[in-house]
Amino acid sequence: MITKENDAIKLVHDSGNSAVVSTLGATVVSFQDAHKKEHLFLSEKRKPGKAIRGGIPIAFPVFGKPPAEGPYSDLPQHGYARISEWSYDETPVMDSKDGVSVRLTLDSPPTRPPATLVYTVTLTAHQLACTLHVKNTSSSDVLPFQALLHTYHLGNPRNVGVKGLKGARFNDKTAGGNTLIESHDVVHADGLTDSVYLATTNELELTNGVKIRKHNLPDTVVWNPSESAKSMDDMHDGGWNEFVCVEPGHVNDFYQLEAGKEWVGMQVITLPSQ
Numbered sequence: 001m002i003t004k005e006n007d008a009i010k011l012v013h014d015s016g017n018s019a020v021v022s023t024l025g026a027t028v029v030s031f032q033d034a035h036k037k038e039h040l041f042l043s044e045k046r047k048p049g050k051a052i053r054g055g056i057p058i059a060f061p062v063f064g065k066p067p068a069e070g071p072y073s074d075l076p077q078h079g080y081a082r083i084s085e086w087s088y089d090e091t092p093v094m095d096s097k098d099g100v101s102v103r104l105t106l107d108s109p110p111t112r113p114p115a116t117l118v119y120t121v122t123l124t125a126h127q128l129a130c131t132l133h134v135k136n137t138s139s140s141d142v143l144p145f146q147a148l149l150h151t152y153h154l155g156n157p158r159n160v161g162v163k164g165l166k167g168a169r170f171n172d173k174t175a176g177g178n179t180l181i182e183s184h185d186v187v188h189a190d191g192l193t194d195s196v197y198l199a200t201t202n203e204l205e206l207t208n209g210v211k212i213r214k215h216n217l218p219d220t221v222v223w224n225p226s227e228s229a230k231s232m233d234d235m236h237d238g239g240w241n242e243f244v245c246v247e248p249g250h251v252n253d254f255y256q257l258e259a260g261k262e263w264v265g266m267q268v269i270t271l272p273s274q
């Protein structure tokens with residue numbers, strides 16, 4: 001079943017699973033299992049005009065601060081997608097026992113390289129699939145972009161770690177972008193963590209049993225601001241102890257999408273059997 005109230009689109013699957021997607025940024029803000037247990041962190045604080053702090057904001061067309069030169073140089077951190085109002089296509093893509101799926105779309109602002117984004121969120125018995133389509137609507141120019149699904153997994157970072165990153169190269173943004181090789185079987189983002197892992201395996205797992213499968217999103221960012229979040233105006237006190245961000249993306253470089261062509265990136269989050 002799909003319902004919409006103000007900016008919130010709610011998907012409920014026959015199994016009792018549910019998800020909520022905001023039209024602000026097409027941000028998934030809730031993913032609950034059949035026992036109504038929440039699996040995404042959402043800050044209790046919200047700052048008007050800013051991206052939603054929690055859920056799954058989409059970074060596009062830049063990850064982090066934009067390059068000093070070029071058509072994105074004056075964009076805010078993580079680009080325009082997460083702070084834009086997306087259009088909700090009311091025609092359900094799917095609404096059956098097999099799954100419930102909705103689609104939101106966004107055209108690039110007129111001053112930016114032209115692109116159309118289509119985001120599909122699909123809920124099935126144990127899974128949430130988020131699929132981002134990027135279409136280069138120019139008939140002549142290449143579209144450069146980075147894209148990332150900034151996923152706030154609910155759980156204390158001391159207890160919930162990330163498996164599958166051992167051996168991967170990463171840039172430690174907390175240490176000036178030094179490149180290191182991950183040596184841990186389980187990565188814990190307890191304490192200030194901002195690591196950009198490059199070319200990671202497509203199958204990652206959290207130690208709480210949540211699985212993350214990704215497609216066409218080669219890199220993975222693991223982030224937790226720890227107590228530095230005290231200065232954030234959209235984070236409730238102690239909120240940083242409630243999540244670990246695991247963010248599949250194409251961020252190491254700018255993807256160069258040819259005129260008229262389409263790119264698709266996806267992550268599927270699978271809950272442990274209940």
Ligand SMILES: O=P(O)(O)OC[C@H]1O[C@@H](O)[C@H](O)[C@@H](O)[C@@H]1O
Nearest residue numbers: 064077078150173194221223247
């Ligand atoms: O505060 P923002 O803009 O949502 O960004 C949060 C974090 O997002 C992560 O993806 C970046 O690697 C961090 O550097 C950044 O601090």
